[in-house]
Amino acid sequence: MRRALWILAVLLSHWRRHPMQLATLLIGLISATALWSGVQALNQQARIAYDRAAATFGGSRTAMLVSRDSATFPQQLFVDLRRAGWQVSPMLEGRVQIDGRSFRLLGVEPVTLPSEVGTAPAVGRGTLQAFVTPPGEMLVAPETLRDLARKEGERPQANGMSLPPLRVQAELAPGALVVDIGIAQDILKLPGQVSRLLVGKSKTPHATLDSVAGDKLHLVEPSAESDLERLTDSFHLNLTAFGLLSFFVGLFIVNSAIGLAFEQRLPMLRTLRACGVSARMLNTVLVIELVSLALVAGLIGLVCGYFIAAALLPDVAASLRGLYGAQIPGQLSLKPVWWFAGIAISILGALAAAAASLAKAIRMPVLATAQPQAWQQAQRRWLMFQSAAALAVFAAAAVLIQFGDSLIAGFAVLAALMLGAALILPMVLQIALAIGQRSARAPVGIWFWADSRQQLSGLSLALMALLLALAVNVGVGTMVDSFSRTFLVWLDGRLAADVYVSAASDAQARQIKAWLRDRPEVEAILPGGRADTQFGGAPIEVLGLPDHSTYRDNWPLLESAANAWIRLRPGDTCLVSEQLSRRMKLAIGDHIELPAPGGNWPLEIVGIYADYGNPKGQIAVNFAALTRHFPQTPLTRIGLRVAPDKIAPLITALQEKFGLDDRNVADQATMKRESKRVFNRTFSVTAALNAFTLGVAGIALLTSLLTLANSRLPQLAPLWAIGLTRRRLAALELLKTMAVALITALFALPLGLLVAWCLLAIVNVKAFGWRLPFHVFPLQLIELLAVAMAAALCAAALPVARLARMQPATLIRTFVNER
Amino acid sequence: MLRGVDLTVATGESVALTGESGSGKSTLLHLIAGLDAADSGEIALAEIIVSGLNDAGRAELRRDRLGLVFQQFNLIPSLTVADNLVFQSRIAGRHDATWHDELVERLGLKNLLRRYPEQLSGGQQQRVAIGRALAPKPLLLLADEPTGNLDEDTADEVLHLARDLVVRTGCGFLMVTHSARLAATLDRQVTLHAGVVA
Incomplete structure (x- = not known):
């Protein structure tokens, strides 16, 4: 025991002498645990709420x-x-x-x-x-x-x-x-x-x-799963996917820190072995050291995760309310299992990130000497193997796109694309840098490209993290903006009335309508109604639309039969929402039987319309027909067509006359503003997680550069000795980092667009039931490219500044053989 | 690499192992230390058959019975001189405070105990390495070109100290060296040529 403690003390002494490396390792583990646990806390909180909802006098359980x-x-x-x-x-x-x-x-x-x-x-x-x-x-x-x-x-x-x-x-x-x-x-x-x-x-x-x-x-x-759980599965899967991505990006940092620490501690490990520490003892203590660090980082990560979850909870609750009508309390209450799972994930993550280094330590021969040539050859072999693996993963993605037909398959395609891209990135960079080297003429230029290539192995993990973070940002950003553009056009069509009134009761609605009929500025009164029923084993809404040009001209139909609106009048036809048509595989011309209080209501489908953001399936029928088949439908909703300059006075008059407040009467602009606010809030969690992931990738790059900085001296000192100033060397180092970051970012853009396509064409369709058109936003891409370069600049600034200010004595030491 | 080498080092004896580059000097030293395993033949340290030990057994042997000194000093850079000195004796469970103090005194390390290896000169680092190797009072001290990185005066001083301490502990001393001058200062000289004792 005492022997193990001595060895542990020696191993730990490395971190005392290299606090930045320890910080890197801990930051990686803390970020990974915090983001993963934060997302899990949100999921757990939501599930508690669903359980509560399901338990309200017998849900589907x-x-x-x-x-x-x-x-x-x-x-x-x-x-x-x-x-x-x-x-x-x-x-x-x-x-x-x-x-x-x-x-x-x-x-x-x-x-x-x-x-x-x-x-x-x-x-x-x-x-x-x-x-x-x-x-x-x-x-x-x-x-x-x-x-x-x-x-x-x-x-x-x-x-x-x-x-x-x-x-x-x-x-x-x-x-x-x-x-x-x-x-x-x-x-x-x-x-x-x-x-x-x-x-x-x-x-x-x-x-x-x-x-x-x-x-x-x-x-x-x-059913073991409540309706709400089923509906929100896709949302939580999205969150989990983000959490997992952040977790892996965090592990990239850990892997990079542990890998470098292992390389630096190699002589120490050999000395320990030479002094009689057995391989088994050494590896046991290495694992104990790692687990202890993961325990500390895990605890800090959990606390950070709690705060992340608490900060995101209002937005998640708003998203779930907006998307699925799920009510999530604003207070976090976590079960003990969350804490244990967080610690466990931190330890497992650390062990996974250190697996390669630990395996090397197990196989490490005591007498191995530095063999740079052999190492380089091994690197080349590894690069070839990695590229082959990437191609295999891409092939798997292609097969999944062709034959996969589920949400899980959609996420698997995304995961495969990202994994394949990350694996092939070092090869892409190698090729790009080799082309640069071949085209260079000046000696410093040739060195610039050659040295960048040599540096790649140390930087590739951080660059992979940057690639993934950027690609996800591009992908999710494009998806959100495509959705936003489509949503706004759709909203214009759906909110075609100028004023919306919601009466407190049917009686009040009748009084309001009677009063409105005498108002000359009111061009049309559009009554509305909504009933609930079950269809295909799931709850759906039945929407009553009055026969009016407001709807005929504006209602956003994706597909329709000829004269669909005219055919809607008699009440024997209907329009169905896109998500219901996809879920039930309904097409124009199909006949359905809708359960109604007076018996089944036979309807023919004459149109399919977009109904974004509605978790339930929806069927739109003629308003008069709805009130006949669902006589108990509340008739409290009224839409009004009003001349634009008369809207505000009419609203004031309505409020004064009937004691209505802002929740009961609103103009179109207010409704749209509110809908856009809900829409934006729905994606604010995604934006926050996007920013976190990019931040973690930036840290990964910074920590890799910082840890590499010391081992770079033997490469830089000879150049300094032959006349390159420290400032010029620093500028070259900065340029090199920016060059590889730029190549990575340029590679991330098409990958991100592919991710966006997958989200729009596969994941969204499976998760929500609607397919959105794919738009490319060049300005957004340029903006992200700039963010990536800024992140690379920030990450490179500190090590480069250190190099620019480095004392000549430090550089001279590289040539002194006494050590 | 080595063929039919027959070599015995007696307790208290100091032997220099010389030969041209590639003659197998370091390989022989590594085999004796259990850092490498021989294809055939037998190596014995007192009653222990080194060549019959597995990896764990060889590690135990190095820890408890051997002292190793390398050309590159191989100190642990993150430990202070004091911690480096006691490291092997502590993990071997053979720490002797009196002997430790004597080592510190005789090696002239009293004022360097709180320093880190990178803050020491080559000679000072090698003195720490010798101290670390002798702290558990090994049966045999093995040194691979211990003065290869030192100037002549420092090399003489370090070797003188090493010999004194070897005599004081009564252990055997086998040193690989290129220097005929230094080899001549030890009790016996064995020369290897193309893997055999010349």
Whole structure:
């Protein structure tokens, strides 16, 4: 033990003498752990929220009975099934508008609620009486109470009636209002109707479903994954991919630091072996040293990761809310497993990054002497091997593009492209520098290119990190900008009305419409409505569009049958959203059966439209037809066409007359501004992670240059001795770094565009269900090129400045043989 | 490289191993030290058959029974002189404070203990290397061109010190050297020629 400690002390003494190298190693490990753990913390936080949502009285994690052909069914089936021995509990679900905002209303029957409904609040264990007897209670999450701007005990209005007093139940998912089923039936005006029956785990025998309910109901088995989890999988996969990329970039730094430290410590390791330290003991202590450093770095990285996650959480929550309607609390709460996983990933990452060096140490012969020629040949062989591996990885990517048909395959293509590009980069640089060397005439010029080539092996890992970071930046930047451009055009079409009004109730909507009809500045009143139903086993929205030129002229159709808008009028045709058409493989001319309260509604598809940002599938039908088939649809949304100079006075008049606030009435510009704000926020996490990755790559380059700087002296000192000034040498060194960084950046641009294409044509289609047009933004590319060069300049500045100011004595020492 | 070499170094004896470049001097030294393994033949150190040991056994032998001094000094650059001096004796579990103090005194390292190798001259570094090698009181001190990087006066001084300490510890001393002048100062001289004892 004491022997091992002595050896450990000797190994650690290297870091004391080379603090910059230690800092490099720790920075690499800390960045890798911090970014990875930060992203994992965000994912974990979101999953906790999904669990909470799923546990709200039986999401998809509880088995349930649903109607085969309509959104609701008679309560009598519940009574019949209970009598037949089924442990079922009824539930009615719908939406209510409170102060112009839509909330999910859940009616439950607390006495029969199965105990395995997860972490659902124990309704009634003390307050059952208050919950079920009028006026009852409306349970809400603390976040919902805040959203409603109400206090406990208050009774908001909806559908022309007072809702039960509000009571906070912390375990509930935000956005849900839970009441007794009888009260829900009154509020939703669905007497004697239920949406589904939750099925408890019954140990007693019961009659078959068919014998009790005929073919009216069917059993939906519980799913391990909630709807929200399924929907948001792609978002989290995106985040994880970024986290993983940052992690690998961080490991590049670690690998570079450990590799260099190993090279520098080689004589020390040989001396230790010569002094009688066995190979096994030496390697054991090397691993102990590495694990100790990884432990320290892992702990610091975890703390940094926590702060990164806390900083990004509001944007992630906004993204998830904007994209999927998922409610994520703004407070981070982490499980112990996150801390252990973070430490483990730091240790595993360090061991992986050090694997090559450790393997070399194991095989290290005690008597090996410096063999630069053999080393160079080994490097050349390695370069050839790396390039061959790159070509194989590119071939795998091509096969995946051709035959892969899943989100995972899309990410695999991206990973393969990036890995292949990183592997082939040293060869690309070698070729470019060799061409430069061949074209050089002046002796210093020839040295410049030749020395750059020699330096490549030490820099290639950092340059790979820079390549990956730049390519991801170009790729994601192009994707976001392509999306932004498409989104803005689409938004112009979708938000064609000049003013949008959201009434507090149907009655108020009727009053508003009556008042508006007498206003001469109102050119058109466009009523709107939205109903929810199930289609193809997933929830979808049914949108009612009035028959008006505003929609005919502006609504963004991707594909349509002839006279689609005219054919929409009778109510037997529909338009479907792009994501629904892709998911259900629906095409123009197809016929579908849409479950509606009065029975299935047969529709023919006459158009497909873009519906960016909507996690649910959507079907658009004629507004009048919607109100016929879904009579309970709230009719509170109204669009108005108004002369531009009359918009502001009309909004003021509406607000004064009906007591509406900014949330209930807004002009087109405000709506667009808000949509753009949500859009930008959605991608702000991506932008932040992009910046982090580029920053880490910059650090990788800086640390590689710093660690290389000392070993560069034997190459530079002879030039200084024959008359090149230190300043000129420093300038040449700077130029060399900039040259290789420029070649890398130029290589990163086409790679980044390829990444963007993959994101737009493969990943987005699989993840979100929409395909966006591919645009190239030359200005953005130039900007990134400039950022890359600035990063290289910053990274090279410190070692170059040191060289410019280096004392002649330091350079002379290179020639002194006494050491 | 070596063919039929038969060489014995007695306790307390100092032997110079000479020969032209490529004659196998250093190879022989490396084989004795267990740094390399011979294809055939036998090397014994006291009762231990070096050639029969595996890698771990040879490492143990170097740690506990041998002292090695190289032309390039091979000190650990990140350790101070004091730490370099005690390193081998500590890991061998054979640290003797009195002997250590005597070594420091006789090698003239008292004022250099807190310095790092890079802050020492070549002669000073070699004195530290000799101190490190003799600190665990080895059975045999092996030196490969220990004065090859030193000027004549410093070489004489270092070798004189090494011989004194070898006599003081009573260990054997086998030194590879090119210098006939230095070889002549030791008890016996063995010359290798093309892998055989001339």
